[in-house]
Amino acid sequence: MAAREHGMIDHTFTVPLDHSDPTGPTIEVYAREVTRGRTDLPYLLYLNGGPGFPSPRPIGGEGWIRRATADYRLLLLDQRGTGRSTPVTRHSLAQQGDPQQQAAYLKHFRADSIVKDSEFIRQALTGGDKWSVLGQSFGGYCAVTYLSFAPEGLSEVYVTGGLPPLESTADDIYRALYKTVLGKNAAHYERYPEDVERAATVARFLSNNHVLLPTGRALTVETFQALGNLLGASTGSARLHYLLEAPFDGGHLADTFLFDVERELSWASTAPLYFLLHEPSYARGPGATQWSAQRVRAEFPEFNSADPVLFTGEMVYPAQFDTDPALAPFRDTAHLIARDDAWSPLYDIDRLKANEVPVAAAVYNDDMYVAREFSLDTARTIAGTRSWLTAEYEHDGLRVSDGAVLDRLITMLRREEGPGHAG
Incomplete structure (x- = not known):
């Protein structure tokens, strides 16, 4: 698909550095909306791999984006600290002070803060409507954090190569x-x-x-x-x-x-x-x-x-x-x-066991970055998850499959069948 067939809208939001201190320092978070000109479609928030990488910049021809924009307005989020979202660089981090102050600053750049940014953006863009989330790799980790702490904002979740270990060190x-x-x-x-x-x-x-x-x-x-x-x-x-x-x-x-x-x-x-x-x-x-x-x-x-x-x-x-x-x-x-030995929790296992948000996940049999056995355990823990274990693709299956991986997950959730695990 040619790039000109996509409409793109820039969004920039001012959010708290620490969402527990809304009157404190702020940062900017950027997201690019990609559509086929349809403003009546629901949003699909894309959380990409990392940590520390900006969302992809569409140039045309990306099969998964073509598939996503058939059903959704796709929102490509530059996670905080990346791309156009108040990036962390050697110059910007130096402005935070000494190494102790820098380390304290960086504790606000994990998945829990990314989820809180996402909820802030959802409210701003939709007025409170639920949206869908697609998490690739580390983005899948963020999606499970989202399911743990703000499931009320989610209509459905897709995960590709990113179901995280929940209790492993x-x-x-x-x-x-x-x-x-x-x-x-x-x-x-x-x-x-x-x-x-x-x-x-x-x-x-x-x-x-x-x-x-x-x-x-x-x-x-x-x-x-x-x-x-x-x-x-x-x-x-x-x-x-x-x-x-x-x-x-x-x-x-x-x-x-x-x-x-x-x-x-x-x-x-x-x-x-x-x-x-x-x-x-x-x-x-x-x-x-x-x-x-x-x-x-x-x-x-x-x-x-x-x-x-x-x-x-x-x-x-x-x-x-x-x-x-x-x-x-x-x-x-x-x-x-x-x-540092004091980190905030990223997952609520009891809440995941009681999950009611539809989830479809691709688990890659030979994934070198996210261990298969941990991902399958997590799929069994998150209630209602439909998982697809495949040896057809590697960790980059979403990107290289010309939309087939995402289409498979969307189809899994569209089927009229009860909770369980897809084969």
Whole structure:
């Protein structure tokens, strides 16, 4: 679909930084409304993955947007701290004061605050009418928080690759995810056996040489392993393979290789919130995360082996705040956040068990970012959830399926059948 076939309306709202203190400091939250010119359709709020990434910018041809706007006015929310919603950057965060003040400020940027922003916007746009929510990945976590604390605002909820663990600790979650990443590595090397030696050669070179990426970031073995985050996407294994095709130029790592690595790892400058709040997105009450991904990694010595080199996944390590110039300004704040042991709850399990809002969820069998077993447990906990377990798509199924994943979920809720789990 051509972009010109969509109508787009900008919305900007002034909301409290802390919704429990409505007379205190405020921030701006931005949302883009996408329609086919129909103003009589209900709203569908889209909560995207993250934390720390703005909502997608439609350019035309996105199948899931085409499917969504057939039934809804789609609202693409820049979650607070991202995009045009008072973004968190090294400059803006520095204005909050010292690291302690910065860490306190960032506690207002988790899913609970995003839900409160959403409720503020719903009231402003609809006058109190209910709306639908689509949560992708971290956006699904936010959708379950929404079901926990403000279900009265929801007519229905769709979740794609984002049913969160409800009672597991960050350590539990990383133990499950590291096992999945091991499987992704095995599948990649089975598909591209020549990459075993190629990756090992690069790792040996990095062990014996000081290498900088174009931004000045140190390319260490651990940084190289972070390319494994690619393996969770539908085309990620092929992209990693092509990146490893010709990494050397004589006795040096090739400039093209270094630029390609930089491109794949360049989130820090555009989404510092991802690195600062990734582990806290798993914190659900008393207890510090204490760099959980780093600690749990020690239980998987395979990732420290050179035979073969194993790539990691969606893990944030403290060393990233030392080696990446884009993250260095946040180092002290990040360590304070990791030690913080007082987090507000994100889910109300009793309320979820009594849920009356229709929910349809796609659970990806080999999801590298949201462990399948936890998602299925959550689907069973949220009353009335219809879940679809599929091996047809990876974590990016919503984006790459040309609207098929969203259509399947919409159809599941339109069926005339009682609560239960779809096959």
